Amino acid sequence: MTNKNRFISFKEDIEEIKLPTLFNFPFYYQAHEIVKVAAEQVQEYLITQKDWKHNFGLNQNDTGLIIGKMFGVLVVQNEKNELGFLAAYSGKLADSNEHDYFVPPVFDMLTKDGFYRAEEKIVMSLNTQVEEIESNTEYQNIKKYFESQSEVAKAEIEKAKIELREQKKQRKIRRNEASTSLSETDFEILKEELKDESLKQQYFFKKLKKQWKENLEDSEKKYKKFAEKITALKIERRQRSNQLQQRLFDNYKFLNAEGNHKSLQTIFGQELNITPPAGAGECAAPKLLHYAYKNNLKPIALGEFWWGQSPKSEIRKHKIFYPSCRNKCEPILGFMLQGLEVEENPMLNNPAEGKKLEIFYEDEYLLLVNKPAEFLSVPGRKIKDSVQTRIQKKYPNSVPVHRLDQSTSGLLIIARDRDSYNHLQKQFIKRTVNKRYVAVLDGILKEKTGLIDLPLRVDLDNRPHQLVCYEHGKNAQTKYEVLEIKDGKTRVHFFPLTGRTHQLRVHAAHQNGLNAPIIGDDLYGKKTNCLHLHAEYLEFIHPHTKERVSFFVEAEF
Known part of the structure; x- marks a missing residue:
C-alpha cells in the first residue's frame, strides 16, 4: 500500500456524525464517535494488511517476540474541507519507524545515512573493543x-x-x-x-x-x-552516547498549532530541568499532531487504542482506548496544543459538586459515611471538596481513618477525636478490620473463589496508574468470591487482605489476576456511568465500647 501523504479517507459514511466543537483533552476523554469509526478502519487494516509482520500476540502462528502496541488516530480536515484521519503507532512497528499507512516519526533516527546510524556504529565499535x-x-x-x-x-x-x-x-x-x-x-x-x-x-x-x-x-x-x-x-563510549543523546533531543522538534517549534531538549531540559525520558516524542499523539500541523491539516479529534496482548506489568486491553501518557507526553502535548481550542481538563472539575454526603452512623467517637462514587475522601492538589472537608465543617477535629478511591463508593470511617483515630488506625495497620467490597466485572470468571497475589507499585511514567511489579512492588493480596454470572458479567465479593492504591481494580483487570476489569473502570477498563465497586461492609472494634461492631450499606448497582 502506498499512501505518501498519509491522509486517509473514511470508507464509512460519516455525514450524520456531529463533529466536536473543541479538541478533546488528551489525558482524560471518551472517544468521540468519529474517532471510533477511524479506529475501526485502522483495526481492519491491521487485520488484513500484508505489508509487514509484527507479533501482537493475537495469532498463535505468529513468531517472534510478542509486543502489543498503542495506535492513534487523529481526525483532521484538509485545505479542501474534506474530513479524513491520520494513523500512527507508538515506538517502532515491525522493527521499523516508517510504514506508508502511518505518519512518520517527528525525527527518524534510523535513517540510513543519518548521524544516529553513523554515531551508533562508532559506539558499537567501542562496545566491541571493550568486549x-x-x-x-x-x-x-x-x-x-x-x-x-x-x-x-x-x-x-x-x-x-x-x-x-x-x-x-x-x-x-x-x-x-x-x-x-x-x-x-x-x-x-x-x-x-x-x-x-x-x-x-x-x-x-x-x-x-x-x-x-x-x-x-x-x-x-x-x-x-x-x-x-x-x-x-568506556569513558569515550559514555561521552559519545551522551553527546548522541543530546543531539537527538535537539533534533526532536515539535510543531504546535501556532506554527512554533520546540525541541525535546527545550521542553524537558530547559523548561523542566529534567532529562527527557526514554521514548519521549515516540508516542502516537505527538507524531499525529506534528504531521497534521506540518501538512496544514486541522486537528478535529484524537484517540489512542491498544492493539494486541497486554504487557506483563501494566494493564492494556485489546481495542480499548487509553489517554495519552503523563510522564512523556504531557510536557510535549502541553506545547503542541497551544493554538488549538481544547476542552478544559475535566479532572479540574469538582466531581462532588451537587452530591450529598450521607452520614450512615454517628456517635460521640466516630461516624460512618456512605461515600458516593466520584467523591474524594480527602482534599486533592487541585480540588479541595472532599469527605474530610465537608465533615470537618461540622466536626473540626474529625479525620478519615482510611480512604476509598475517588471512583469507589461505600462505607468510610471518620474518627471524631485523636484517641479514637489512633485506636481505629491500629486496627487497620494490624489488618483486624474486616472489609468487604462488591463489584461487577466485565467478563466471566471460571473459578468461584480464589486469592489474587500480585505486588503493586505506582507507574512512575503514568500516575496514578499502578503496575504489577515483582521487583519493587508492595505485597498486595485479595480474596474473591463469585456471587452471580449474568449477561457476560460477574458479580463478586472482594476481601482485600492489604490496602494498596487501586488494588481491587488492578487485581480484577490484570491478565494474571482475574483478567476482567471492573465495569466503569476508566483507568484499567472501559468508562461507563460509574465504577461498579462499592465498599459495602465493615467490621471492627469500637474505640470506646471495645465491642465488635459491623455495618452494611447496599450498592446502588
Whole structure:
C-alpha cells in the first residue's frame, strides 16, 4: 500500500456524525464517535494488511517476540474541507519507524545515512573493543592472578596487623607488671628490650608489605595496562552516547498549532530541568499532531487504542482506548496544543459538586459515611471538596481513618477525636478490620473463589496508574468470591487482605489476576456511568465500647 501523504479517507459514511466543537483533552476523554469509526478502519487494516509482520500476540502462528502496541488516530480536515484521519503507532512497528499507512516519526533516527546510524556504529565499535579486551585470555589470566594474589596479600597483611596489635598489648601488660616488681635499673633494661622488640616487629611488618608490593608489581602493571585501556574506551563510549543523546533531543522538534517549534531538549531540559525520558516524542499523539500541523491539516479529534496482548506489568486491553501518557507526553502535548481550542481538563472539575454526603452512623467517637462514587475522601492538589472537608465543617477535629478511591463508593470511617483515630488506625495497620467490597466485572470468571497475589507499585511514567511489579512492588493480596454470572458479567465479593492504591481494580483487570476489569473502570477498563465497586461492609472494634461492631450499606448497582 502506498499512501505518501498519509491522509486517509473514511470508507464509512460519516455525514450524520456531529463533529466536536473543541479538541478533546488528551489525558482524560471518551472517544468521540468519529474517532471510533477511524479506529475501526485502522483495526481492519491491521487485520488484513500484508505489508509487514509484527507479533501482537493475537495469532498463535505468529513468531517472534510478542509486543502489543498503542495506535492513534487523529481526525483532521484538509485545505479542501474534506474530513479524513491520520494513523500512527507508538515506538517502532515491525522493527521499523516508517510504514506508508502511518505518519512518520517527528525525527527518524534510523535513517540510513543519518548521524544516529553513523554515531551508533562508532559506539558499537567501542562496545566491541571493550568486549574483545575483556574476553582476551591473557587479560583474564592476569586479572584472575592479580585479584587472587591481592586477596592473599590483603589477608596476610591484615593478619600481621592483628598480631602487631596483640604484641603491643602484651608489651604494655609486661611493662605495667614490671613497674612494680623490678628495680629501677632492671625496669629500664626491660623497657629497652621491649622497644627493640617493637622495632623488630614493625620492621618485619614493613618488610612483609614491601615483599607483597614487589611480588604484585609485575602483574599489576600488566593488569593496569589492560584496565586503563578498557576504562578509556568506556569513558569515550559514555561521552559519545551522551553527546548522541543530546543531539537527538535537539533534533526532536515539535510543531504546535501556532506554527512554533520546540525541541525535546527545550521542553524537558530547559523548561523542566529534567532529562527527557526514554521514548519521549515516540508516542502516537505527538507524531499525529506534528504531521497534521506540518501538512496544514486541522486537528478535529484524537484517540489512542491498544492493539494486541497486554504487557506483563501494566494493564492494556485489546481495542480499548487509553489517554495519552503523563510522564512523556504531557510536557510535549502541553506545547503542541497551544493554538488549538481544547476542552478544559475535566479532572479540574469538582466531581462532588451537587452530591450529598450521607452520614450512615454517628456517635460521640466516630461516624460512618456512605461515600458516593466520584467523591474524594480527602482534599486533592487541585480540588479541595472532599469527605474530610465537608465533615470537618461540622466536626473540626474529625479525620478519615482510611480512604476509598475517588471512583469507589461505600462505607468510610471518620474518627471524631485523636484517641479514637489512633485506636481505629491500629486496627487497620494490624489488618483486624474486616472489609468487604462488591463489584461487577466485565467478563466471566471460571473459578468461584480464589486469592489474587500480585505486588503493586505506582507507574512512575503514568500516575496514578499502578503496575504489577515483582521487583519493587508492595505485597498486595485479595480474596474473591463469585456471587452471580449474568449477561457476560460477574458479580463478586472482594476481601482485600492489604490496602494498596487501586488494588481491587488492578487485581480484577490484570491478565494474571482475574483478567476482567471492573465495569466503569476508566483507568484499567472501559468508562461507563460509574465504577461498579462499592465498599459495602465493615467490621471492627469500637474505640470506646471495645465491642465488635459491623455495618452494611447496599450498592446502588
